[in-house]
Amino acid sequence: MLTSLLYALKQRFATGESEFPELPEGARSLPVPTSEPCLGVECSRCVSLCPTGAIRIGDGVTLDRGLCVTCGACVEACPTGAIQYDRGVQTAALQRADLILRSGEPRPSRETLRAGPFSRSIDIREVSTGCNATDLEVAAISNPVFDCARFGIQFVASPRFADVLLVTGPVGRAMHEPLVRCYESMAEPSLVVAAGTCAITGGLHRGGYAEANGVLPHLPVAAFIPGCPPHPLSIIDGICLAVGSPVAEVRT
Amino acid sequence: MIRTEKREVTLDDWDTIVPARTRAGKGRRYGHLTVRRRQDGVRLVEALILDPLSECAEVVCAPLPPACQEFPSLTPSLPAAHWAERLIGDFWGLKARGHQRWKSLALHEAWPATEFPFAVVSDLPLRPREYQFMKVEGPGIHEIPVGPIHAGIIEAGHFRFSCLGEVITNLEIRLGYQHRGVESRLTSTPLQHMRHVAESVSSDSGTANAIAHAEAIENLFGIEPSSAARSIRRMALEIERIASHLGDLGGLSGDVGFALGAAAFARLRGVALGLGQTLGGSRFQRGLVCPGGIAWRVEDERFSVLAESARSLRESVREASDLMLQNPGLQERMEGVGALAPHLVTEFGMVGPTSRASGGNYDARSIQLSAAGLAPATESAGDVLSRARVRAKEIETSLDLLQYHLSSDLDGPPRVELPERLPACRVGVGVVEAWRGELIHWVTTNEDGSVNRYCVRDPSLQNWTGLAIAARHNLVADFPVINKSFGLSYSGNDL
Numbered sequence: 001m002l003t004s005l006l007y008a009l010k011q012r013f014a015t016g017e018s019e020f021p022e023l024p025e026g027a028r029s030l031p032v033p034t035s036e037p038c039l040g041v042e043c044s045r046c047v048s049l050c051p052t053g054a055i056r057i058g059d060g061v062t063l064d065r066g067l068c069v070t071c072g073a074c075v076e077a078c079p080t081g082a083i084q085y086d087r088g089v090q091t092a093a094l095q096r097a098d099l100i101l102r103s104g105e106p107r108p109s110r111e112t113l114r115a116g117p118f119s120r121s122i123d124i125r126e127v128s129t130g131c132n133a134t135d136l137e138v139a140a141i142s143n144p145v146f147d148c149a150r151f152g153i154q155f156v157a158s159p160r161f162a163d164v165l166l167v168t169g170p171v172g173r174a175m176h177e178p179l180v181r182c183y184e185s186m187a188e189p190s191l192v193v194a195a196g197t198c199a200i201t202g203g204l205h206r207g208g209y210a211e212a213n214g215v216l217p218h219l220p221v222a223a224f225i226p227g228c229p230p231h232p233l234s235i236i237d238g239i240c241l242a243v244g245s246p247v248a249e250v251r252t
Numbered sequence: 253m254i255r256t257e258k259r260e261v262t263l264d265d266w267d268t269i270v271p272a273r274t275r276a277g278k279g280r281r282y283g284h285l286t287v288r289r290r291q292d293g294v295r296l297v298e299a300l301i302l303d304p305l306s307e308c309a310e311v312v313c314a315p316l317p318p319a320c321q322e323f324p325s326l327t328p329s330l331p332a333a334h335w336a337e338r339l340i341g342d343f344w345g346l347k348a349r350g351h352q353r354w355k356s357l358a359l360h361e362a363w364p365a366t367e368f369p370f371a372v373v374s375d376l377p378l379r380p381r382e383y384q385f386m387k388v389e390g391p392g393i394h395e396i397p398v399g400p401i402h403a404g405i406i407e408a409g410h411f412r413f414s415c416l417g418e419v420i421t422n423l424e425i426r427l428g429y430q431h432r433g434v435e436s437r438l439t440s441t442p443l444q445h446m447r448h449v450a451e452s453v454s455s456d457s458g459t460a461n462a463i464a465h466a467e468a469i470e471n472l473f474g475i476e477p478s479s480a481a482r483s484i485r486r487m488a489l490e491i492e493r494i495a496s497h498l499g500d501l502g503g504l505s506g507d508v509g510f511a512l513g514a515a516a517f518a519r520l521r522g523v524a525l526g527l528g529q530t531l532g533g534s535r536f537q538r539g540l541v542c543p544g545g546i547a548w549r550v551e552d553e554r555f556s557v558l559a560e561s562a563r564s565l566r567e568s569v570r571e572a573s574d575l576m577l578q579n580p581g582l583q584e585r586m587e588g589v590g591a592l593a594p595h596l597v598t599e600f601g602m603v604g605p606t607s608r609a610s611g612g613n614y615d616a617r618s619i620q621l622s623a624a625g626l627a628p629a630t631e632s633a634g635d636v637l638s639r640a641r642v643r644a645k646e647i648e649t650s651l652d653l654l655q656y657h658l659s660s661d662l663d664g665p666p667r668v669e670l671p672e673r674l675p676a677c678r679v680g681v682g683v684v685e686a687w688r689g690e691l692i693h694w695v696t697t698n699e700d701g702s703v704n705r706y707c708v709r710d711p712s713l714q715n716w717t718g719l720a721i722a723a724r725h726n727l728v729a730d731f732p733v734i735n736k737s738f739g740l741s742y743s744g745n746d747l
Contacts, residue, residue, distance in 0.1 A: 003575060004512050004575060007512070007516070007571065011519075026554075027534065028539065051445035069452075070534065070538050070539070071538055072538070073539065073547070076547065126405045128405070128407045129408060129429070129430065131430075131452050131454055131456070131743045132743055133455030133536055135406065136456055139405045140518070140522065143518035143521075144515050144518065144519050145519060155404075169430070170432055172429075172430065174359075174363075174408075174430075174431060175408060178408070178429070203452075204437070204449050205432040205434070205437065208432070208433040209433055209436065210433035229536065231535070
């Protein structure tokens with residue numbers, strides 16, 4: 001008992017000071033098209049290396065983060081830096097279309113909803129339908145470093161207690177019905193957040209016989225958090241964005 | 253490098269020869285079982301047998317006649333194959349004749365009972381899939397169904413408890429809810445993209461899956477990565493192991509009400525993921541490993557940062573582990589709970605830290621460990637406490653291995669270039685000690701170098717049965733900690 005107390009005191013505070021710090025130098029994170037010149041269709045190295053077809057070359061580079069699995073192959077292959085890693089963590093969006101980024105265009109601006117009644121008290125039911133990576137990062141938001149509780153976020157054991165349904169994974173056939181039943185058990189008003197690329201489009205698993213094409217075929221989605229897996233800070237950002245919390249204002 | 257040999261037998265001899273082949277030499281073991289369709293349309297039942305001490309593998313196969321609906325079950329003499337046979341039933345519609353618990357494994361009500369993803373029209377007719385939960389009867393027995401959606405942040409799966417009061421008399425585990433069709437996808441994905449799909453099998457073991465895939469492809473070609481690339485891959489694998497075991501120790505702490513331990517280990521897991529960030533650029537080291545070696549050159553500075561971080565992590569881990577494992581209250585919650593008898597480990601071909609906590613000593617890294625002067629971590633009581641202790645010991649061993657590789661020559665070409673097409677009519681096997689245990693990727697190619705069959709054997713496929721048995725006679729309230737102490741993958745099992 002005393003040992004535990006002394007250990008705890010020794011740890012001091014683990015929580016990061018700034019809310020959404022950038023990822024460290026050299027991090028291989030979600031890419032972003034830059035203003036560097038793209039060599040165009042004659043090059044197309046990024047297009048052929050992308051395992052999910054997330055990239056198009058037309059007038060510059062178009063990247064759909066809703067399909068991106070953060071493998072880094074495009075960034076590694078690009079000869080001009082027309083696509084690079086983006087160390088910012090506030091990557092969530094309210095509209096599916098806002099996950100599509102184009103060279104030379106400013107990032108879609110994020111319209112935070114007017115803070116609603118939930119914005120400081122967010123009870124989440126998590127449903128996992130995938131490979132576990134995003135689940136691990138969702139679990140990490142409760143740890144002392146990311147400490148989601150300071151934003152009013154907590155996880156609950158039943159959809160009956162929840163305001164937000166946080167879904168990870170591509171939602172294969174066997175989870176179609178359980179997922180919908182879980183949502184229908186939630187009292188109104190309720191929101192669905194798709195965490196991770198699989199939940200947005202099915203990612204690497206889409207278009208197969210298992211019908212694992214993400215959440216959209218089954219439920220309306222209030223916020224999309226891209227990444228494979230998304231960083232815990234991005235998950236916090238996405239949840240806060242979905243409920244209109246002022247925490248989700250973009251820090252520049 | 254694993255050399256693979258093939259042996260063809262008749263279907264009549266199948267259930268005598270295969271078990272005999274698993275015993276045909278020291279250290280030989282059953283790996284996996286599946287069915288594939290040869291290019292001429294003939295279905296073959298195939299068993300993969302591993303010989304880790306000689307670094308080779310044997311594929312024993314038997315052709316199935318055209319209208320065939322069944323094959324002789326190996327389960328009566330080789331129980332380790334019992335789930336693999338049920339998977340064959342699900343995907344091919346073939347029955348393992350003589351299997352004592354025949355029912356579907358991964359495809360249940362969401363799938364029409366006559367839809368078999370790998371069967372074709374000429375295989376028909378096939379018997380429909382069925383599933384009945386085992387019923388325990390008697391005064392006072394009640395059933396508790398849990399899942400697929402669970403109360404915590406955990407993958408989907410169904411547990412059907414039959415209880416007498418608070419005590420579990422039987423637990424039936426029914427999975428398949430995470431089935432995404434990964435094996436089928438790996439068969440049709442272009443070679444350069446396969447490694448990304450391979451990582452997604454069970455992404456908390458993404459590095460292990462990427463290495464098993466890379467090695468299977470390299471073994472098809474008969475090439476090896478540079479020793480520097482191999483060392484970097486092994487470091488990445490150990491980082492994944494450290495982070496996962498720390499996460500499990502935190503989860504175990506939480507499940508016995510030790511909130512301080514849960515917080516401490518969650519933080520330390522983050523530090524370990526930071527090692528991954530340093531070496532591989534992201535917390536899960538995504539995209540680092542590829543067939544031929546590693547996908548990019550790792551800058552030298554990263555190695556010195558890694559060495560320093562690993563040193564300070566070791567100190568912190570020791571402190572937190574002692575706090576947890578030497579706490580009398582926690583010991584009482586974990587000692588004698590969820591005991592897994594050693595004979596079950598052998599009979600069901602169980603792998604990983606769970607098997608080693610019940611006295612097993614198989615670790616797919618054996619050769620590598622001895623080269624570094626290390627040994628697999630083992631315990632004998634097979635309870636939750638033993639499984640926690642094995643993890644704590646393995647973290648130390650992994651830190652030792654990190655140090656060992658960091659002091660080896662890390663200067664070398666990141667990758668060996670591979671031809672664009674896979675070689676014709678070959679078999680490649682990759683075996684890795686993932687943090688849950690022995691993981692196998694098994695690839696067979698066609699005449700034109702396309703993939704004929706891609707098989708993944710996650711360690712969890714072998715271990716779920718052990719959990720179901722170990723839970724018996726324990727309190728329902730202890731199930732979360734028992735489950736966590738096994739720490740199995742649902743998605744790796746379901747594929």
